Amino acid sequence: MLLKLYTTVFALLAIWTGGNALKQDNLAPSQQTFWTGSQPEISVDQKGIIHIVYGTKAGRERDLYYLSSSDGGKSYSKPLLLGSFSQMGLGMGRGPQITTTMEYTVVTVGDHHGDLFAMRLSAENNQWSSPVKINDADTTAKEALSGLSAGKGNDVYTVWLDTRLGNNNLYGALSKDGGLTWGKNQLIYQGEQNGICDCCKPSVAISRNGDLHVMFRNKVSGARNMYLTSSKDYGGHFDKPQKIGTGDFMIDGCPMDGGDLSADATGKVTTVFRRQMEIYVAEPSKPEIKLGSGRTPVILQTSQGPAIAWEQQGTIQFRSPND
Template identity: 40%
Template structure:
C-alpha cells in the first residue's frame, strides 16, 4: 500500500510540475497591436514597440521578458503603414532607442527615446526627399556608440524602388540620403523589406533584387560605418524566376567574429547561407528572420524557430515573430496573433 501511495504521489507531483512548466512558459498577452519589434540592450533591458492603427506603443521589461510594463504612447503617424513587415521599426544603442514609421504618402517619421530620462521625442524625418518611400519598407540598426543606420525602398529616382541609406549621429539629425544600390534594370524587388545589421564599423545590407526576371537576395557591406559600400553580391547558387513579389525579405545577422549569416525564402523553401558559400535548405515556409544564431519562419499559421545547429521547434501560431536569445540560452519570443501582441519565454 505504501508503495502504491508513493507512486501515486510521485505521479501527481510530475503532473503538477508539467502543468506548472506549461503555464510558466505559455504565451502571454501584452496588448492589442500589430507588427512588434524587439531589442535588448547591454544592460539586458528588453524593449518592444508595435503599432495599433495610427499609433505607436512602447513597453519595457527588466526581467528578461517575464513581465512587461503597461504600454505607453510613443507617437502617432497619420495613415501609418502597418502589416506585412510594415510598421514601426526599433533599434537600441547604449543610451538611446529610435523608432521609425512610414506614412502612406512615403514620409519616414522618427522618434528617439533617451534611456536616462525615459522620454520620447519626435526628431527629424529620415528621408530628405518628399514622399520618397510610399512602399513603407524600412529597417534600422544601432551600434555601441549611439549611431543609428536606416535602409529602405526609395523611389525618388525615376519613380522606381532602389536601396537608400542614412545614418543618425548622437548630436545631429539624419544624414543626407544616398543610394547604396540601383538595379541596372531600373528597380529592385518592389515590396520585399531590406535588412541592415551593424557591428563596430561593419554595416551589412541585404535586399531582394530583380535581375533578368529573377528575385534573389543580394548583400552589400561597408567597413567604414556606411561611408562607402562594396559591390553587391548574390547570395546562394540557385535563382528564383518570378513575375510577382514574394513580400519576404529574409533575415541577417553578424556574429562575434564578424561573420555574416543570412536566411531567406526561395519558392516556398527556407535557406541559410553565408556570403560566397552555397545555400543550405532548412525547411519549407516563408516570412524568414534571424536573431543571433536563431532562424525564424512561418509554416502556415505556425511560427517556427531553429538554432543554426539545432532542430526546428513550433512555438505558437501567428505572424511577425521576433526572438532574442539571452546568455543563459533562454529565449524570448514576441509575435502577433489575432491583432494582439503576445510574448513567451522558451
C-alpha cells in the same frame, strides 16, 4: 537570459504572423499577451531590458505603441502610445523598427505618404523625443519598408526603399546621436533593371568592427534573388552587391518577403530568406542550406550563434544556435 529571450521571440512572432495578439488562455506559460497589434519588433539593450514596438490600426487610424520588460520577460510595462501616424505601413514587413544604442532606444516608422520618421528614448531621463523625418526628399519612401541597426556608441543606420530616382531603389542614412539627427541620404544601390524588388523589406546589420551589411531583394532578368552589399566606412562607400545562394527565384511579381541577416562578434554574416515557399540560411559566397517550408524568416544573433524562426502555415518553426 538566452532562453527567456527565445520565448519572447516566440510570442512576438505569434503576434507578427497572426496580425493580432493571442488570447491569454491559449498561451503557453512562457508566452505573454501584450496588446492587440501587428508587426512587433524587439531589441534588448546592454542591461538586458527588452524593448518592443508595434502598431495598431482601426479603420484609417494608425497608432504606434511601445512597451518594455526589465525582468527578462516575466512582466511588461503598460503599452505607451508614442503617436498616431496617418497611413503608417503595417503588414508584410511594413511596420516600426527598433534598436538600442549605448544611451538610447531608437524607433523608426514609415507611412504610405512616403516619409520615414525616427524618435528616441533616453535611458537617462526616460523621455521620448519628438519624431524627426529621415528622408531628405519629400514623399519618396511610399512602400514604408525599412531596416534599422545600431553600431558603436550611439550610431544608428537605417535603410529603406526610395523612389526619388523614378523606381524603388535602396537608400540609407546614418545618425551619430541615437536618431535625433540624420546625415545626408545615401544611394546604396540603384537597380540595373528598373529598380529593385518593390515590396520586400531590406535589412541591415552592423558588425562589432563597424562594418555595415545590407541585404535586399533584387530583380534581374526575371529573378527575385537576395543580394548583400557592405560598407567599411559607415555608408560612405558600398561594395558591389553579391547574390546570396546559388539558386534563382524566378517569379513575375514581388514575393513580399525580404528575409533577415545578422553579424556575429567576428563579423561573420548569416542570412535567412525565402525562395518560392522554402526557407534557406546562407553565408556570403557559400551555398544555401534549406531549413524547411514557410515564410517571413527572422534571425537573432546570440552568444552561441544565430537563432532563426519562421512561420509555416500558422505555426512558428524554430532553429536554435546549437542545431
